[in-house]
Amino acid sequence: MKILYFAWVRERTGRAEEDIDVPADVATVGELIGWLKSRGPEFEHAFTDAAVIRAAIDRIHVKHDARLAGAGEIAFFPPMTGG
Amino acid sequence: MKILYFAWVRERTGRAEEDIDVPADVATVGELIGWLKSRGPEFEHAFTDAAVIRAAIDRIHVKHDARLAGAGEIAFFPPMTGG
Amino acid sequence: MAVSIQREDFDAAAESAALRAGGGDIGAIVAFTGICRSDNGRLAALELDAYPEMAQAEIARIVEEARSRWPLEAVRVIHRYGRIAPGENIVLVLTASSHRQAAFEAAEFLMDYLKTRAPFWKKEHLADAAGNWVEARQIDEAAAERWAAGGKKSA
C-alpha cells in the first residue's frame, strides 16, 4: 500500500511517501493511523492529534472511518490552506 | 434653466437639450414635468407616464418632489439600463 | 482616476497591472467584465446612450460608498457608451483588497449600483428589425436593494 505525507505531516514523519505492507486486521483509515503511530516516535509525533489529520484514498477525501479495502494510494495531511 | 433629455425621453421630445425660462410658480421637478407636458403633444407623449421618469438636478438623482430653486441643469430620463 | 466614462474600448489586463503596480498589500483582485451578448444572433449591436458628466460623478459616489464599506486597496471602473457590437466590452470593475471577501462583495456591490444608478440606457439594434430601448429589470433593482442601509447581501 502506497502512503503519502504532506506539509507538516511529511516533515514530522521524515518522509514524503513509502510503500508498506499493512497488517490484515487494519481495516480503516483510523486504524491505519493507530498502527502508524506504533512505528516510532516520529509517527507518534505526526499523528498525536489524530483528529486534525485529513486523509484521502485514491485522491478522494475520506473520513477516518473509511475502509481501506481496495485502496491503492492513501494520503495524510493537515487541513488545507490553498487558494 | 438648462434641461437635458436622454434615451426615449429625448427621442419623444425631439431634442437632447434646451435652455428655457420656467414660470416662477413651477417650484418642483413634478411641477416642471406638468408644465413641460403643456408645451405640446411631443412632451405630452414623453411624459405621459410621469411616474417612470427619473430626474437629476445638477447631476444628482432627485425625486419628483425635489425643489428647483438654485438648479442649473435638470435632466429627465427613463430608468437606467447600463452595466 | 478611478472612474472613466468613454467611447473607446479598454484593456482589462493593462488596468489590472496598473492597479497592482499602485502598491498596497493586495491579496485578491476581482475583475468583472461586462460584454455585449449577441443573444444567439438576434442582436446586431447595442447603442448605449449616456449622460457622461453625471455618470462620472455618480459612479465616483458609488466608489466612495464601496470604499467606506469594505477595506479596499484599489478600485477601477470603466464604462463605455456609444455603439457596441456583440462580443465587445461594455464595463469593467476592478477591486483589490487584502482578502477575497471584500474584493468579491465590493465588485458585486459596484455592479448592482451601476446597473440601477449610473445614467446609461441601452438600445438594442436587432439583426432584422428596428431598435428598441431595453426595459429596466426589477431583478436589478432588487439586487441593488440588498445593499441598502449598510446591509450585507442576502439575495
Added chain:
Amino acid sequence: MAVSIQREDFDAAAESAALRAGGGDIGAIVAFTGICRSDNGRLAALELDAYPEMAQAEIARIVEEARSRWPLEAVRVIHRYGRIAPGENIVLVLTASSHRQAAFEAAEFLMDYLKTRAPFWKKEHLADAAGNWVEARQIDEAAAERWAAGGKKSA
C-alpha cells in the same frame, strides 16, 4: 482543460481571451486572482506544498459541481505551487456566463471550495525567522459551508 496545477506563473489576460474565444453567449466574466501578500514586509516568500494529482482531480470535481449549480459558459482554474514571492500570482479562477450573478456566485463558490478542499498547504518563510505552516482558518470553513446542500450564499 479547465484545471491546471502548475509551478509556472499564469497570464490571466491570455486565459481570459481564450475563454472568450471559446464561443458561447458570454455577457459576464469574473476573474479572481489570488496574490501572495508581503504582510507589510513580514513575509519573504510562501512555499506551497501540493498533492498535484489529487488537486487536479478534486478541483475538476468542484468545477463540475459549479457547472451543475450555475449556467456557466466556461470555467478556468489555475493553482500554482512551489515557492512564491510577495506580489506573485497564486491562483486564478475565471467564470463566464450570460448574466453576472451566475459568474459572481460561481467564482466565489470555487474560491471557497478551493480554500477548504484542494490539497495545498502554505508555509510562510518570514523575513527574519524560520518557516511556519499556515493554520487553516475557521472563517474559510464557514465560507464553504454556506454553499452546502445546494444552498445560496447567505454569509
